[in-house]
Amino acid sequence: MKAFGILGFFWLVSVGWVCSLDKGYAAPSDSPLIVDLTLVKSAGSEGALCLDGSLPGYHLDLGYGSGANNWVVHLEGGAWCNDTKTCVARKKTALGSSKYMKPIPFVGIMSNRPEENPDFYNWNRVYVRYCDGASFSGEGFHFSPFEVLYFRGERIWYATMGDLMSKGMKDATQALLSGCSAGGLASILHCDRFRALFPASTKVKCFADAGFFLDVADIAGHRYLREIYNGVVDLQGLQKTLPLECLYRMDATSCFFPQNLVANVETPLFILNAAYDDWQIPESLVNPQADPNGLWMGCILDYKTCSSAQIEVFQDFRLQMLAHLKEFSKSHKNGLFINSCFIHCQSEFNNTWFGPDSPSIGNKSIAESVGDWYFDRAVVQKIDCPYPCDNTCVNHIFKKLSWASSLLKLSGGDDFQQYVRVKEGEI
Numbered sequence: 001m002k003a004f005g006i007l008g009f010f011w012l013v014s015v016g017w018v019c020s021l022d023k024g025y026a027a028p029s030d031s032p033l034i035v036d037l038t039l040v041k042s043a044g045s046e047g048a049l050c051l052d053g054s055l056p057g058y059h060l061d062l063g064y065g066s067g068a069n070n071w072v073v074h075l076e077g078g079a080w081c082n083d084t085k086t087c088v089a090r091k092k093t094a095l096g097s098s099k100y101m102k103p104i105p106f107v108g109i110m111s112n113r114p115e116e117n118p119d120f121y122n123w124n125r126v127y128v129r130y131c132d133g134a135s136f137s138g139e140g141f142h143f144s145p146f147e148v149l150y151f152r153g154e155r156i157w158y159a160t161m162g163d164l165m166s167k168g169m170k171d172a173t174q175a176l177l178s179g180c181s182a183g184g185l186a187s188i189l190h191c192d193r194f195r196a197l198f199p200a201s202t203k204v205k206c207f208a209d210a211g212f213f214l215d216v217a218d219i220a221g222h223r224y225l226r227e228i229y230n231g232v233v234d235l236q237g238l239q240k241t242l243p244l245e246c247l248y249r250m251d252a253t254s255c256f257f258p259q260n261l262v263a264n265v266e267t268p269l270f271i272l273n274a275a276y277d278d279w280q281i282p283e284s285l286v287n288p289q290a291d292p293n294g295l296w297m298g299c300i301l302d303y304k305t306c307s308s309a310q311i312e313v314f315q316d317f318r319l320q321m322l323a324h325l326k327e328f329s330k331s332h333k334n335g336l337f338i339n340s341c342f343i344h345c346q347s348e349f350n351n352t353w354f355g356p357d358s359p360s361i362g363n364k365s366i367a368e369s370v371g372d373w374y375f376d377r378a379v380v381q382k383i384d385c386p387y388p389c390d391n392t393c394v395n396h397i398f399k400k401l402s403w404a405s406s407l408l409k410l411s412g413g414d415d416f417q418q419y420v421r422v423k424e425g426e427i
């Protein structure tokens, strides 16, 4: 299946390169809770379908005790598809079809254990699968004599929320919309719509992990991610669904970039992002087109081998990220955790979300910081000192890197061992 080889564009929720962590963690006592897939049965009549026309789905573990009326809804990520070729490729995977979705382990913010997930473990916890290729925001279709593609992310969003409301979410007293990567972007895009599902008496907030994708010039001076977003927006009809207050001000592609959205989200929002997000660095800032001779390869594989000039480029990326968060952070209702680490998606793994060795700023882990903000225990706006001062990071180091490869997340995941790299032509 050649289509998978589109310059490593077919990325996953989290970094899927064969990689290791430069810090170990304690052996687990036992294995995590595995949660089955629930299909959204009503979605068919609403035309809310995955790319291949199958029903969308989610995984739900019901809350209990003090969490019985609280809901955390987490949106899965997995990059985007920007043309028919990359979208067609997804139809044979769980990122485009529920036929391939399997039960998944609940870890990190989804965990049912207080020792792993202190504030949300007994809430109703929902992991919504991503099968539309446009951050739950497409509206349209592509019919040709050869292929049919459904671009129905926006309908999947509404059908799934409707289904969850009927399963008890309508009675929620507290709710949190979260998401990672393309799902983190989706949680920003849908934040105020999520709020609008509930009465004013419900406490509602949103949390975007690794979804702060920057509109930056790459090392060759091109806005590479913007080119990809142009394709996603045009192909999937996002002009119809992106936040109107932004569309009044800017072109549609700009309105798919969080930097142009977050200051105008009315609902309290928490942005968690690594300053050296290791999806954005190799896929946007130092993408393969910008580095045809592979001069950055060693540095991308292992940040410890970067030259000081290369580190400067990362520092500049960090400063751009911080600049785009300035307006957003003027409001104390918003939360911030920008740690100076080389990683992507920290809420979905048990060693980055919470624990004695998990990443922290000022002695507080990510889980504690998000909890402090959600429950108004404190104003949480944490910005780490620049690399290399943080010794709590769980940084990724890659053993191997091939841009002309695709990465498939096989069973959903609690760790990189579960991510398998599939070379072009192998599937």
Ligand SMILES: *[C@@H]1O[C@H](CO)[C@@H](O)[C@H](O)[C@H]1NC(C)=O
Residues within 6 Å of the ligand: 028, 029, 030, 031, 032, 033, 107, 350, 351, 414, 415, 416
């Ligand atoms: C924490 O993560 C490790 C590594 O993925 C995993 O083996 C372990 O089962 C997890 N712990 C629990 C209790 O879920």
Ligand SMILES: *[C@@H]1O[C@H](CO)[C@@H](O)[C@H](O)[C@H]1NC(C)=O
Residues within 6 Å of the ligand: 006, 007, 009, 082, 083, 227, 228, 230, 231, 232
């Ligand atoms: C989609 O993205 C790839 C890069 O991953 C690019 O080469 C291609 O031209 C894009 N297609 C469109 C229609 O924008």
Ligand SMILES: *[C@@H]1O[C@H](CO)[C@@H](O)[C@H](O)[C@H]1NC(C)=O
Residues within 6 Å of the ligand: 362, 363
């Ligand atoms: C962090 O926590 C440890 C152990 O609780 C404590 O000894 C230390 O003083 C704390 N450091 C800061 C900066 O708060």
